[in-house]
Amino acid sequence: xxxxxxxxxxxxxxxxxxxxxxxxxxxxxxxxxxxxxxxxxxxxxxxxxxxxxxxxxxxxxxxxxxxxxxxxxxxxxxxxxxxxxxxxxxxxxxxxxxxxxxxxxxxxxxxxxxxxxxxxxxxxxxxxxxxxxxxxxxxxxxxxxxxxxxxxxxxxxxxxxxxxxxxxxxxxxxxxxxxxxxxxxxxxxxxxxxxxxxxxxxxxxxxxxxxxxxxxxxxxxxxxxxxxxxxxxxxxxxxxxxxxxxxxxxxxxxxxxxxxxxxxxxxxxxxxxxxxxxxxxxxxxxxxxxxxxxxxxxxxxxxxxxxxxxxxxxxxxxxxxxxxxxxxxxxxxxxxxxxxxxxxxxxxxxxxxxxxxxxxxxxxxxxxxxxxxxxxxxxxxxxxxxxxxxxxxxxxxxxxxxxxxxxxxxxxxxxxxxxxxxxxxxxxxxxxxxxxxxxxxxxxxxxxxxxxxxxxxxxxxxxxxxxx
Ligand SMILES: Nc1ncnc2c1ncn2[C@@H]1O[C@H](COP(=O)(O)OP(=O)(O)OP(=O)(O)O)[C@@H](O)[C@H]1O
Numbered sequence: 067x068x069x070x071x072x073x074x075x076x077x078x079x080x081x082x083x084x085x086x087x088x089x090x091x092x093x094x095x096x097x098x099x100x101x102x103x104x105x106x107x108x109x110x111x112x113x114x115x116x117x118x119x120x121x122x123x124x125x126x127x128x129x130x131x132x133x134x135x136x137x138x139x140x141x142x143x144x145x146x147x148x149x150x151x152x153x154x155x156x157x158x159x160x161x162x163x164x165x166x167x168x169x170x171x172x173x174x175x176x177x178x179x180x181x182x183x184x185x186x187x188x189x190x191x192x193x194x195x196x197x198x199x200x201x202x203x204x205x206x207x208x209x210x211x212x213x214x215x216x217x218x219x220x221x222x223x224x225x226x227x228x229x230x231x232x233x234x235x236x237x238x239x240x241x242x243x244x245x246x247x248x249x250x251x252x253x254x255x256x257x258x259x260x261x262x263x264x265x266x267x268x269x270x271x272x273x274x275x276x277x278x279x280x281x282x283x284x285x286x287x288x289x290x291x292x293x294x295x296x297x298x299x300x301x302x303x304x305x306x307x308x309x310x311x312x313x314x315x316x317x318x319x320x321x322x323x324x325x326x327x328x329x330x331x332x333x334x335x336x337x338x339x340x341x342x343x344x345x346x347x348x349x350x351x352x353x354x355x356x357x358x359x360x361x362x363x364x365x366x367x368x369x370x371x372x373x374x375x376x377x378x379x380x381x382x383x384x385x386x387x388x389x390x391x392x393x394x395x396x397x398x399x400x401x402x403x404x405x406x407x408x409x410x411x412x413x414x415x416x417x418x419x420x421x422x423x424x425x426x427x428x429x430x431x432x433x434x435x436x437x438x439x440x441x442x443x444x445x446x447x448x449x450x451x452x453x454x455x456x457x458x459x460x461x462x463x464x465x466x467x468x469x470x471x472x473x474x475x476x477x478x479x480x481x482x483x484x485x486x487x488x489x490x491x492x493x494x495x496x497x498x499x500x501x502x503x504x505x506x507x508x509x510x511x512x513x514x515x516x517x518x519x520x521x522x523x524x525x526x527x528x529x530x531x532x533x534x
Contacts, residue, residue, distance in 0.1 A: 071101040073191045074240045075121030075198070079104045080111060080137070081153065082129045086176070090124065097184055098339050098351045099191075108132040112140075120148055121194040122171075124187070127154040127161065135165065142169040147197065149190040195241060202237035212236065217264040221257055222404045225394035231386050232261075238384045239265040244336060246321075246381045247359040249388030252438030255359040256319065258388060262357050263315040270313025270354065277328070278320035285328040286344055289335075296345025308341060311354035321381070322362030322373065333377045391433045391440065399425040401437060405444035406456060413448060418456045426506065431464045496524055 077094065079102060081087050087104040094102055105114055108129050114120070123141060127134035134152055141150050149171040154161060162173035171193070172186045212218065218232050235258070238245065245262055247255045256274070263272040275288060291306030308316060318324075324332065335341050336356060340349040358381055367373035391397065402420055410417050433439055443460055451457040479485055486494075499510040511521040 072098055072242055073101055073121065073195065074242070075101070075194065076118050077102050077187075077191075078111075078114060078118075078120045078123045080106075080108060080123060080129075080134075081126035082106055082108065083126070086126070093180060093184075094187070098353070099187070108137060111137060115145060115148075120145075121198070122187070122190050123148060123150045125150055125152055127152050127165070128156075135161075135168070138165060138168050138170055149194050151186060151190055195243065199238055199241055203234065205237070214239075214265055217261050221254065221261065222397065222400050223394070224396050224400055225389075227389060228394065228397075231258075231388070234386065235262055235265060239267070241384065242355055243383040244356040244358060244381050245384040245386070246364070247357065247386050247388065248364065249359075249361065250390045250434075250436055251361045252436035253388040253390055254437055255361075255388055256317070258386065259315070259317040259319075259357045259359060263317070263355075266315065266355060268314050268355065270311060270315075272315045272317060273307050273311035273354070274317045274319060275307055276319045278323035280325075280328070282325050282327040282331075283344075285325070286331060289331075290341045290343050290350075292344035293346040296343070300345065303343070306341075306343060308335070308352050308354060309350065314354055316352075316354040316356050318356065318358045320360060321358040322360035322364055322367060324373075326374075329374045329377050333374060333380060336377075336380050391436045392431075395429050398428055398440075401440055402428075402444060405441045406448060408441075409445045409448035415448065415451075416454075418448065418451050419454055420456050421458055423506065423508065424456070424458055424461065427465045428461060492524070493528055496521070496528065500525075 077099065079087050079090055081090075081104075084106050087106055091102050091104055094100070103114060103118060103120070105111060108131060125134045125137055125141075134154075138150055138152065141148060146169070150169070152162075152165045152170045152173045153176050154173065155176050157175045165173050171190045174183055174186055212229070212232055213236055215232075221228075221232075223229070235245075239262075247258050247262075249255050259274070260272060277285060280288060287304075287306070289306045289308050291304045291309060292300050294300060294303045318332075331341070335352055340351050342349055364373055364378050364381075368375045368378040391401075399420075402425055406418055406420060409415075428440075435442075443464075444456075447456050447458065447460045450460065495514065496510070499514050500507075507521055507525075508518045511518040514521065516524075
């Protein structure tokens with residue numbers, strides 16, 4: 067399939083009047099629907115259906131030899147998953163009711179308002195797209211394999227949740243609908259946007275725009291461009307990034323920070339598929355898929371009224387949430403190794419050995435900056451390493467460093483109860499540390515801020531006390 071063809075399946079127009087076929091095709095193309103086949107000989111329909119992947123049929127009701135109603139019955143028998151919209155020269159309630167009863171998606175009078183006709187066609191396309199995506203998703207969920215694993219090559223993970231996300235992204239690869247990526251800062255949202263673009267097979271570019279802090283004028287100028295003379299200093303027309311992304315993907319990062327007036331413009335762009343360069347009264351059509359990302363909670367923002375509800379629902383047609391690093395700790399050793407190799411390559415050093423308990427120690431650090439923070443730490447550690455082993459001093463301040471705070475905030479002794487003794491408390495603490503460290507004494511000792519021999523001695527005393 068030509069990736070810039072839309073919709074992702076063909077629309078078949080069947081009418082014995084070539085002039086209607088011509089004008090209808092032109093109308094559809096003007097609205098960005100360019101994946102069309104026309105047929106003025108109804109007896110050829112059967113062959114066309116067997117040769118092409120058709121998802122929607124626009125069928126004239128009154129044709130000589132084979133009537134639209136006969137063809138509709140045939141479609142519902144042979145191709146029940148294909149949507150059929152009946153076109154008729156006459157506004158006949160009986161015929162309309164009959165066709166819809168027979169399974170037509172809609173019945174439209176040829177002289178109806180163009181907007182009304184397009185609305186019905188767009189609805190049919192959307193329904194068909196969702197059904198195709200459901201099928202793809204079901205197939206993906208039933209298989210455990212990634213079909214296009216190479217597109218995720220930049221993404222290091224062993225997390226089952228992330229692999230399911232990849233499978234979901236594969237299943238929506240061909241969709242033209244927007245994708246919303248959420249997740250804390252540094253979890254890899256931009257990397258995911260790149261994978262979505264690669265998976266789509268679109269041959270245009272991936273164009274990234276960080277929309278945080280853009281005021282409405284700059285947002286419009288950046289995205290939509292301007293006509294010559296649009297404002298003082300606009301001595302040349304300039305194309306916007308929506309146009310630069312034609313045939314590819316437009317990635318809008320930090321979408322939660324978009325101003326209210328820019329939200330209206332983005333909604334219009336997504337709903338109507340068109341925009342006006344500043345100072346121009348000629349609309350242009352968007353030919354890029356839109357992917358957006360945010361570290362903010364858009365659901366909360368729309369409830370508080372700072373993010374438009376209609377835009378939120380439009381954006382979340384397809385949605386993925388990338389969990390923070392602290393919730394996929396299995397990725398820690400893989401990422402440590404990956405970034406160590408990356409840093410060594412860049413700094414032209416031999417690969418370094420990573421202390422086996424480093425990942426285990428880091429499990430207790432919450433990584434507020436997620437993968438980006440881990441990457442920076444590893445690069446720092448590599449640059450400070452002079453031996454064969456990774457210098458772990460940069461990590462040491464993190465492990466245990468912020469636990470005192472949490473401890474002070476969370477531990478309260480009930481005032482109406484006697485205080486525990488120091489021995490009781492220290493026993494509880496030692497047991498907790500040993501559990502968290504999977505019985506690894508050196509790691510537990512580090513968490514408690516004592517040496518490993520000191521911990522060993524305490525454990526021995528505790529054992530003896532319990533045996534008394
Ligand atoms: N799973 C991963 N495997 C390898 N590298 C990763 C992974 N996740 C993130 N990275 C790297 O971490 C850094 C941060 O990732 P990215 O910029 O995609 O995060 P982000 O969620 O878009 O952050 P922000 O919200 O701040 O824009 C990048 O260098 C990226 O290549």
